[in-house]
Amino acid sequence: MDNPILYLATVVGKGLVYLLSASMFFLVFVTIYVAITGDMETFWYIHFTEKGIFFTNSLYQEVPRVVSGQGEILFSGLSAVLGMGCYILIIRESLKVVRSIKSLETFRIDNIRSFQRIGKLILVLLVLNAVILTHNGHHWDWYFEFNPTYLLGTLVCYILAEIFREGNKLMEEQKLTI
Amino acid sequence: MPIVVNLDVMMAKRKIRSKDLARELGITEANLSILKTGKAKAIRFSTLEAICQALDCQPGDILEFQPE
Numbered sequence: 206m207d208n209p210i211l212y213l214a215t216v217v218g219k220g221l222v223y224l225l226s227a228s229m230f231f232l233v234f235v236t237i238y239v240a241i242t243g244d245m246e247t248f249w250y251i252h253f254t255e256k257g258i259f260f261t262n263s264l265y266q267e268v269p270r271v272v273s274g275q276g277e278i279l280f281s282g283l284s285a286v287l288g289m290g291c292y293i294l295i296i297r298e299s300l301k302v303v304r305s306i307k308s309l310e311t312f313r314i315d316n317i318r319s320f321q322r323i324g325k326l327i328l329v330l331l332v333l334n335a336v337i338l339t340h341n342g343h344h345w346d347w348y349f350e351f352n353p354t355y356l357l358g359t360l361v362c363y364i365l366a367e368i369f370r371e372g373n374k375l376m377e378e379q380k381l382t383i
Numbered sequence: 384m385p386i387v388v389n390l391d392v393m394m395a396k397r398k399i400r401s402k403d404l405a406r407e408l409g410i411t412e413a414n415l416s417i418l419k420t421g422k423a424k425a426i427r428f429s430t431l432e433a434i435c436q437a438l439d440c441q442p443g444d445i446l447e448f449q450p451e
Binding site for chain 1: 414417426
């Protein structure tokens with residue numbers, strides 16, 4: 206099927222997968238380097254925040270809260286890397302769905318599983334973004350920040366999976382209508 | 384399913400092969416086989432009409448209701 210929106214989605218998705226993969230490898234390297242050496246000045250354009258890692262072109266740009274301490278950096282880095290991994294998997298599953306639509310197999314059973322997987326990955330993102338660890342110099346503090354947007358995303362994915370299940374049932378019935 | 388397809392019986396009576404009937408109906412042999420084996424979930428009126436015309440019979444000769 207020749208559809209400009211599907212073509213655009215494929216191109217954007219593939220581009221994002223390459224970009225996120227490269228960023229993930231770079232972040233793993235930076236996180237390990239900073240965690241081991243404690244040198245945060247070399248990579249001056251990266252700020253470690255409670256939300257993960259923050260890129261900026263300015264040394265003096267205001268960021269939500271720059272963290273300090275190697276343990277906290279390791280936690281932020283690991284959280285950001287895992288989050289990127291989840292995004293890569295979500296995009297890959299979405300690309301599978303787009304490919305099936307292009308080959309006119311929209312309601313195949315694999316697409317139901319793809320949407321369920323995307324829903325689960327969004328739940329993982331919810332957890333990754335919810336747990337925040339901070340270190341105030343003396344002891345560790347943790348807090349939990351609940352973002353309902355992720356939960357809504359999961360819900361939408363599971364609803365889509367059920368819609369596709371119904372579509373699959375209709376497709377099978379259509380196949381067996383002579 | 385309590386609806387039984389007696390297509391094979393009618394085909395034997397009319398001495399017509401699956402290949403020839405499929406060609407006459409304009410469907411594939413695989414689809415005709417689905418119909419004959421009772422795996423079909425539904426039958427289009429147009430297909431039923433074509434079968435009746437090809438085998439010179441009534442829908443009741445092909446479809447039969449057997450209570451479970």
